[in-house]
Amino acid sequence: MTKKFPDVKNLILIIIDSLRQDHVSFYNKGRPVFDGVPACCTPNLDAFAKRSIVFTNAYPCGLPTIPVRTELWTGQYTLPYRPWRPL
Structure with a gap:
């Protein structure tokens, strides 16, 4: 339906x-x-x-939170190109 x-x-x-x-x-x-x-x-x-x-059936590309939120808002993968680091 x-x-x-x-x-x-x-x-x-x-x-x-x-x-x-x-x-x-x-x-x-x-x-x-x-x-x-x-x-x-x-x-x-x-x-x-x-x-x-x-x-x-929605999954993030990775963890932690900040890179995943960046991916949500920009539509761009972050971890392969901009590794996570403290703010």
Whole structure:
């Protein structure tokens, strides 16, 4: 089933460091990540995701955070050409 969206005029890009996909209940469907630890509950992110376009197969080119954010904003690979260094 294809979702139909009205003319979209706004873009909200959420970038969160250190938030694993399996710790968001929208993705993991309430399954616990670790034995003996209850599953994470993220109702606000889940409600937002239900009204949004969600990317389920998006991966960064590498780590750490600063080069990956540079790649997102510029569309250029950074690590092969500009190695990571402290700010």
